[in-house]
Amino acid sequence: MNTAPPAAPAGTAAPTVNRILAQTRFETGTLLRNGEQLLVALILPAMALVGLAMSQSPSLGPGRRIDLAVPGVLALAVISTAFTGQAISTGFDRRYGVLRLLGVSPLGRGGLLIAKALAVLTIELLQSVVIGGLGLALGWHPQWMGLFAGVLIGLVGTWAFVGLALLLAGTLRAEGVLALANLIWILLLGLGGVIVPRTEMPAGLSHVAALLPSGALGDGLREASIHGRLAVIPLLVLVVWGTVATVLASRTFRWSD
Amino acid sequence: MTEAVTVRELTKRFGATTALQGMTWTAHHGQVTAVLGPNGAGKTTTIECAEGLQRPDSGELRVLGVDPWRAGADHRACVGVMLQDGGLPNATKPVRLLRHLAAFHQSPADVDALVGRLGIGAFSGTTIRRLSGGQKQRVALAAALVGSPEVAFLDEPTAGLDPHARLEVWDLVRETRDSGCAVIVTTHSFEEAQRLADHIVIVNRGRVVGQGSLADLTGERSLEDVYFSLTRESA
Secondary structure, three states: OOOOOOOOOOOOEOOHHHHHHHHHHHHHHHHHHOHHHHHHHHHHHHHHHHHHHHOOOOOOOOOOHHHHHHHHHHHHHHHHHHHHHHHHHHHHHHHOOHHHHHHHOOOHHHHHHHHHHHHHHHHHHHHHHHHHHHHHHOOOOOOHHHHHHHHHHHHHHHHHHHHHHHHHHOOOOHHHHHHHHHHHHHHHHHHOOOOOOHHHOOHHHHHHHHHOHHHHHHHHHHHHHHHOOOOHHHHHHHHHHHHHHHHHHHHHOOOOO | OOEEEEEEEEEEEEOOEEEEEEEEEEEEOOOEEEEEOOOOOOHHHHHHHHHOOOOOOEEEEEEOOEOOOOOOHHHHHOEEEEEOOEOOOOOOOHHHHHHHHHOOEOOOOOHHHHHHHOOHHHHOOOOHHHOOHHHHHHHHHHHHHOOOOOEEEEEOOOOOOOHHHHHHHHHHHHHHHHOOOEEEEEEOOHHHHHHHOOEEEEEEOOEEEEEEOHHHHHOOOOHHHHHHHHHHHOO
C-alpha cells in the first residue's frame, strides 16, 4: 500500500515518425505475406495486362492496344489496393478489435490512418513498377511528359477510393464489407470505364461512367499516358468523390464493431 | 499512497440503456485491483472509458493524473491494454506482432522474456487466426505488457485458460504489480479475485456495491457469499 509510484519517464512513446513507419512496414508486410492479397494486387493485374496485349477483344478503342491497356490496368490496380483491399482489411480489423487496440497504443488513431495511407501508396508503387515494367516489355510507349499528371490523378484517385473503402469498412459488418467490396470491384471493372475505355461503351453507360471515380481514374490515366495531358474534368470528378467520401467516412466511421 | 486510476461518479448511457450510474472507485500503484460483477454491470464500459475508447457522459476520470479521452501518445505509452475480444490482427504471427508493438515504445519490455514466460514460443509459427482461445489470450496479455506500462487494464485475462496457464498468468500479473504497476483486472472468477487482488471492487447495475481488501470486504464470510448478497440486494 505504501509503494511509491514509479518515476514517470517523460515521453516513453517512440517518436511519431518511427511509430507511423513501423505500422506502415507492418501493414505492407502483412499484405505481401498474404497470398490472396498478393494475387489481387499483382498477379491478376499482370495476367490481365498480358491477356489484353495478346488478344483482340474486348475492343479498347482507336490507338495502339498496349498503350490503351496499361493505364487501364494501372487504374484497376489502384482500385484493388485502395478500395477493395483496404475496405476488407479495415473491416476485419474493426471486427477483431485491432482498430481499438492500435487506437489505444502509442500509435493512436491518427497515426493508424496515416500508416494505412502510406501502406496503400507503397503497394501501389510496387504495382506500378511491376505493371509498368511488364507494359514496357510488351511495347508500351507512354508520353513521359504526362508522368506528373498521371501521378496526380493516381494520388487523387487513391484518396477517393480509400475514402470510399473506409466509408464501407467503418459502417458495415465485416462480411458485408467483404461481399460488397468485391461486388463493387467487379461492377466497376465491367461497367465502370476502367479497362474498357468509355469510347467503347454504349452512350448512356458511358455518361454514367464519366461521373464514377473508376471512369475518371481510367480516363485520367489514359489521357496522361497517351497524350501527356492532365485531364481536368476527371480530376474534378475524383476530387468531388474524395471530398464526399472523406466527409461521410469521418462522420460515420465506427472504430468498434 | 498515490492513485493511478480515479473513477468518480461516472455515468454513461447508450440510448435507453444506462451502463454507468455514478461508478466510483480507485486503483493504486503496486496493487492489483479486481473488478467483479455480473454481465452488463458496467465493468467493460468503465475500463473502456479509462482506456480512452469511450467518453463518459459525466463524472471524473483520471488515469495517471490525465483525462484518458484523446490523451497523447506518451500517456498511451504508459497504459497497457488487454481487450476482451483480443484486438489481435488475424493474419500475423505472435512474435512478429509483439516486436511490432514494442517498436511503438522507447524502452519496451524484453519481448523474448515475455514470449518465454507465457509459453508463446510453442506456437510462434502459427498465425493468430489459427490459435486456440487460450493461446490468443496469452498473446493479448503479452501485448498489454510489452510497453512496460505503469497502468495495465486486463479485461478477463484468464478466461478460457487451463489451470497451468492461469498460474503462469497470475505470477506474471503479480510480478507486474511488484514492479510498481497498477494492474486492473476484470473477472468473473472469485478464485482469481481472492488469490490475486489487493483491492476488490464489486459492481452491479452501473455502480459500486462494495469495495476494499478481501479481508475488509468479507470478514468472516466467503467472497462468493458477499458477492451474491451484494449483487442480489441491489438487483
